[in-house]
Amino acid sequence: xxxxxxxxxxxxxxxxxxxxxxxxxxxxxxxxxxxxxxxxxxxxxxxxxxxxxxxxxxxxxxxxxxxxxxxxxxxxxxxxxxxxxxxxxxxxxxxxxxxxxxxxxxxxxxxxxxxxxxxxxxxxxxxxxxxxxxxxxxxxxxxxxxxxxxxxxxxxxxxxxxxxxxxxxxxxxxxxxxxxxxxxxxxxxxxxxxxxxxxxxxxxxxxxxxxxxxxxxxxxxxxxxxxxxxxxxxxxxxxxxxxxxxxxxxxxxxxxxxxxxxxxxxxxxxxxxxxxxxxxxxxxxxxxxxxxxxxxxxxxxxxxxxxxxxxxxxxxxxxxxxxxxxxxxxxxxxxxxxxxxxxxx
Amino acid sequence: xxxxxxxxxxxxxxxxxxxxxxxxxxxxxxxxxxxxxxxxxxxxxxxxxxxxxxxxxxxxxxxxxxxxxxxxxxxxxxxxxxxxxxxxxxxxxxxxxxxxxxxxxxxxxxxxxxxxxxxxxxxxxxxxxxxxxxxxxxxxxxxxxxxxxxxxxxxxxxxxxxxxxxxxxxxxxxxxxxxxxxxxxxxxxxxxxxxxxxxxxxxxxxxxxxxxxxxxxxxxxxxxxxxxxxxxxxxxxxxxxxxxxxxxxxxxxxxxxxxxxxxxxxxxxxxxxxxxxxxxxxxxxxxxxxxxxxxxxxxxxxxxxxxxxxxxxxxxxxxxxxxxxxxxxxxxxxxxxxxxxxxxx
DNA sequence: TTGAAAGCGTTACCAA
DNA sequence: TTGGTAACGCTTTCAA
Numbered sequence: 001x002x003x004x005x006x007x008x009x010x011x012x013x014x015x016x017x018x019x020x021x022x023x024x025x026x027x028x029x030x031x032x033x034x035x036x037x038x039x040x041x042x043x044x045x046x047x048x049x050x051x052x053x054x055x056x057x058x059x060x061x062x063x064x065x066x067x068x069x070x071x072x073x074x075x076x077x078x079x080x081x082x083x084x085x086x087x088x089x090x091x092x093x094x095x096x097x098x099x100x101x102x103x104x105x106x107x108x109x110x111x112x113x114x115x116x117x118x119x120x121x122x123x124x125x126x127x128x129x130x131x132x133x134x135x136x137x138x139x140x141x142x143x144x145x146x147x148x149x150x151x152x153x154x155x156x157x158x159x160x161x162x163x164x165x166x167x168x169x170x171x172x173x174x175x176x177x178x179x180x181x182x183x184x185x186x187x188x189x190x191x192x193x194x195x196x197x198x199x200x201x202x203x204x205x206x207x208x209x210x211x212x213x214x215x216x217x218x219x220x221x222x223x224x225x226x227x228x229x230x231x232x233x234x235x236x237x238x239x240x241x242x243x244x245x246x247x248x249x250x251x252x253x254x255x256x257x258x259x260x261x262x263x264x265x266x267x268x269x270x271x272x273x274x275x276x277x278x279x280x281x282x283x284x285x286x287x288x289x290x291x292x293x294x295x296x297x298x299x300x301x302x303x304x305x306x307x308x309x310x311x312x313x314x315x316x317x318x319x320x321x322x323x324x325x326x327x328x329x330x331x332x333x334x335x336x337x338x339x340x341x342x343x344x345x
Numbered sequence: 346x347x348x349x350x351x352x353x354x355x356x357x358x359x360x361x362x363x364x365x366x367x368x369x370x371x372x373x374x375x376x377x378x379x380x381x382x383x384x385x386x387x388x389x390x391x392x393x394x395x396x397x398x399x400x401x402x403x404x405x406x407x408x409x410x411x412x413x414x415x416x417x418x419x420x421x422x423x424x425x426x427x428x429x430x431x432x433x434x435x436x437x438x439x440x441x442x443x444x445x446x447x448x449x450x451x452x453x454x455x456x457x458x459x460x461x462x463x464x465x466x467x468x469x470x471x472x473x474x475x476x477x478x479x480x481x482x483x484x485x486x487x488x489x490x491x492x493x494x495x496x497x498x499x500x501x502x503x504x505x506x507x508x509x510x511x512x513x514x515x516x517x518x519x520x521x522x523x524x525x526x527x528x529x530x531x532x533x534x535x536x537x538x539x540x541x542x543x544x545x546x547x548x549x550x551x552x553x554x555x556x557x558x559x560x561x562x563x564x565x566x567x568x569x570x571x572x573x574x575x576x577x578x579x580x581x582x583x584x585x586x587x588x589x590x591x592x593x594x595x596x597x598x599x600x601x602x603x604x605x606x607x608x609x610x611x612x613x614x615x616x617x618x619x620x621x622x623x624x625x626x627x628x629x630x631x632x633x634x635x636x637x638x639x640x641x642x643x644x645x646x647x648x649x650x651x652x653x654x655x656x657x658x659x660x661x662x663x664x665x666x667x668x669x670x671x672x673x674x675x676x677x678x679x680x681x682x683x684x685x686x687x688x689x690x
Numbered sequence: 691t692t693g694a695a696a697g698c699g700t701t702a703c704c705a706a
Numbered sequence: 707t708t709g710g711t712a713a714c715g716c717t718t719t720c721a722a
Binding site for chain 2: 702
């Protein structure tokens with residue numbers, strides 16, 4: 001062989017020429033068709049190996065109409081919840097020949113639209129989407145429908161959309177967390193909530209439900225809201241907690257929309273000289289890694305993010321294989337309360 | 346318009362037909378060629394909008410030979426260091442029309458090879474790579490060279506490879522961290538190191554250098570090594586620390602390969618009833634978020650991960666645009682010591 | 691068992 | 707300013 005210093009994109013044509021067979025034959029060998037004689041097959045395979053042949057997937061995609069790419073759109077890759085999902089999704093997809101194209105919406109609905117349009121232009125076979133769209137009317141859903149690109153919603157459901165969804169029961173999460181605080185003798189419980197997406201709203205509903213059940217009051221001012229974006233909640237949680245602590249009757253427990261928010265809340269509480277959980281019990285959602293190594297280990301609700309990624313990927317594959325002939329499926333995964341010191345008073 | 350319920354993949358052909366122009370004209374309008382009359386241009390653009398036309402990027406890729414995709418291969422997406430890089434890379438790439446395909450090697454060299462081959466088959470225009478290959482002889486590098494696919498190494502450099510690299514000076518990190526411990530009156534300093542990649546090795550060299558400079562001994566047994574993989578180091582750090590603590594003369598300071606390892610080490614120290622930093626000072630690398638909210642806030646060296654992603658993405662773009670006619674560049678970003686309670690004795 | 695021809699949606703080249 | 711023609715590398719179909 002010549003010194004392999006020059007660019008050499010090997011094509012089927014080259015292998016066919018070298019071996020005196022047709023391109024079709026090479027193509028068939030590549031894809032394991034059985035109407036090829038073992039002798040030819042072996043020669044072709046050997047030559048492929050010699051030349052280190054790699055099929056051009058763009059060309060294949062053009063003729064088959066399938067790209068073997070799946071898009072994943074999340075609000076923030078840095079959030080461990082979504083990173084874990086991304087990891088699990090590739091883990092399921094890769095052995096099946098698919099690859100993952102990631103896009104980040106940065107919690108911005110318009111950006112999400114353009115990211116999805118870009119994915120569609122790339123002919124992705126399916127999209128897995130933690131959407132920040134406000135409603136089912138958003139043009140993204142029409143786009144995907146128009147191209148018949150199947151999609152799976154994760155984490156945040158969009159009411160009124162006939163699409164598959166994988167996530168958790170957020171109302172249940174809110175209920176569970178709040179009941180937990182009540183059972184630990186909190187009587188004046190505040191909530192630091194997230195932006196207006198289904199998850200935050202569900203958790204708030206669960207919060208109210210638990211309190212109502214126990215006939216506990218929720219002063220209006222005890223529900224603070226954090227606009228996401230800023231440092232994924234930590235700063236927001238800090239400020240919200242400051243507000244809560246400045247009230248004349250202070251809460252003795254706080255249920256935070258997520259762990260980042262809770263960590264911010266903890267920081268505010270420490271700075272104010274409070275003991276956690278003696279003066280203030282805190283619980284979050286997400287069960288972040290290292291939650292148990294914090295100054296006061298943080299109680300949390302585990303959202304089962306690995307399983308969300310796993311299931312979403314599998315459903316995406318089903319939708320691709322089925323060519324759309326499959327009914328939307330809604331999967332609610334179980335959650336688990338992880339009690340740690342921040343609420344064990 | 347008919348109800349848009351049926352699949353409708355709009356092609357240039359359709360627009361051309363509707364308007365009585367040629368496909369070429371449509372193509373030129375799409376790409377902003379200026380040899381088209383404004384009148385035609387407007388008609389085409391309007392029709393594109395009406396039909397919600399999206400160019401088929403696979404087809405374009407086939408003829409131009411460029412996919413506008415960049416591959417990113419990391420050992421573990423879940424590690425915040427790599428997640429941050431991934432986020433930054435998309436952030437640079439997206440506005441320029443590129444998308445990011447992610448692949449995870451799981452710290453497995455063979456898996457890394459196959460992931461890279463898959464990316465090459467997809468015609469990615471460049472690859473950004475935190476490689477786990479042991480040497481420059483690995484076939485992956487030949488592969489990428491053969492296809493003239495430019496690549497940028499990040500985080501871990503491969504000695505003897507003529508490739509662009511973006512990372513930090515790991516020997517300096519090790520030196521800085523160790524000097525810091527020495528300055529804080531540690532006299533018996535241990536190291537918990539990582540797997541044999543350039544980063545871990547550099548940090549170890551820096552460790553030895555700082556100790557030698559101060560004429561401090563390093564008993565062989567004071568250098569523990571963690572095989573990555575297990576929970577990104579936390580468990581390994583824990584076990585390594587247990588070993589160190591079981592010695593007849595215990596270290597009074599430990600420099601850990603990364604923050605995860607350090608957190609494991611902290612856990613072991615706490616369980617042994619030690620006070621940090623009074624009995625044992627600890628410093629890590631990575632400056633993980635929430636490092637300052639740990640039970641004992643962890644001192645660390647910040648690796649500037651955002652900037653690594655930024656620079657790697659820009660270099661990748663340059664390499665793509667230059668068509669290989671650019672000399673490899675090695676960028677060493679500055680690091681910063683973040684002192685916290687774990688080493689402020 | 692093999693292969694010739696057609697075509698996938700786009701862009702490049704050059705002529706009109 | 708416009709467009710015809712020929713690619714790009716592959717798969718599909720169908721005939722040999």
